[in-house]
Amino acid sequence: MAKVRKGSSLRRFIVDHFGLIPFLVFALFPAYFMILTAFKHNSELYDLEAIPFWLREGVTLDHFRFLFFKTQFLRWLLNSVMVAVVATGASFVISVMAAYSLARLRFRGVNFLGIAIFVIYLVPPTLLFLPLGRVVYNLGLADNVVSLMITYPTFLIPFSTWLLMGYFRTVPREIEECAMVDGCGRMGALIRVVLPVTLPGLICAVLFAFTLSWNEFIYALTFISQTTQKTATVGVAAELVRGDVFHWGEIMAGASTGSLPIVLIYVFFLDYYVAGLAAGSVKG
């Protein structure tokens, strides 16, 4: 946005950035405090006189040691990875096909089906978790990570399809028709021409699907009760909080390590997340 310069550039720098400070503190403090707690000695953690904002007695790895060697945490991480990879992969292939069909092909009912996908995308998982849990149980998949691999696509497919439809529509039909004249079939044109052109959209869909899978909570909480089958989010939130005793150091170690993979992916692909969100098509 073009603006008229007022005053010195230093003054403008301060004015423009000052207002953001409260927002940045609000956004970052919980994460900072989580990590800080994870490295803090218990003696300092439960000392009402100690200043809570830094480490007075230095760093300890006790909480992490407990987490990795005395709990099933590594198993939970592995479960999260497996579930997220399988659910994202399956949803990706199915959604590419569906989105191409809905965005590009002309057949009876295509508009209605497009709207139906959008409506299902707007159905929150909390509406159907009880009967879906019964379906999972009847399939003999209760207490098994496989149940999450097959149920996560119920929200990933509508979401990815909707996102990809938008990207596929931006590809000019002529490019595709040229490829078909040159001897590609429709599927050939999709794979050799449309997909490479929409690569940023595909990356976006994969990133969001992986994030949504990793962060999912209610299905993982209600479909699985066996400790070894839990995912990282549920394991940390449900298994480390036992009875009335909260071992905050360990819980925060689990919460920060459990968030770490997704935060790393996020830092690496930041621009895709911003672009995907700005497309206005993501749950919030």
Place this chain on the structure above:
Amino acid sequence: MAPGDSSPVQSEALAATLRVRYTRRLADYLQQEHILGYLLLLPAFLWLAALVAYPFGMALSYCLTDIVVGRQQAAKFIGLDNFISLLKNEIFIQTVKNSFTFTLSAVTLKAVFGLLLALLLNKDLTFKRLIRGCVLLPWVMPVALSALGWKWMYDSLYSVITWTLNRFVTLVGMPPLEINWLGQANLAMASVIVVNTWIGLPFFAITLLAGLQAIPGELYEAAEMDGATPWRKFFHVTLPMLRPVLAVVILFSTIFTFADFNTVYVLTQGGPMNYTHLFATLANMLAFQTLDLGRGAAVSLFMFPLLMVLVFFVLRLARREL
């Protein structure tokens, strides 16, 4: 041609030609748009029919029966009794009130501060990428885990928030406060709303920022030529131009705030005294603590009419894009 008329070599060649021809014809057939269109949709359709439409039907049938986990066979049809008994139930009525308080407050906070943040971000910032990255962080972190961080910050004894407040309170010479953030009815609701706002704010800010950047600069130049003050520019250019985006974002957020489960489950489990229960957490409690599947399903389905109204408005607004 009968097979016996030709030598084995010839008939093999013939079969190969036929196979090629039929494969090609099949390929051509499948390439017709109306065939290929349905074929490509089939996996998505089957998946969603089996795991969305079918469970939805089950939910409808559950909520009309007295089904209990463990003895499904004995369930019998009881009509709308589940809904009627819920409407007479104090906890359910409290949950309805909570849900509206929660949704209205959290969405309002997110919209107001999200817009403010978007306006602040829409400047020539140094470290623009870094700042956006930081702002978006709460939205990326797993809700259940970041809510645990907040639960620790709200601790009844070791709360960092209380500690900080007390530095100021004792400075004025008053006795230190003891605040049980998650243990008192109204305070617990406020605390939960703050966490939900923390999670949802980035979605508003980044989406509205995109909306702001789509406003043509000429409009502001024209307004400036007419001598408009910054306030007038905001109310007569920014806000009207942003309205479509704002409406979609608010509706989206209303749907997912109303149906929230994670924040409340982790922070309070619906307590104290059911003062923070939402539809989803109450449904979960009925189904897994009292094993009352029919009533649990009924609680979930109470969300449905309101969600449908919201979805209807989203569809109307998004019509142009569809």
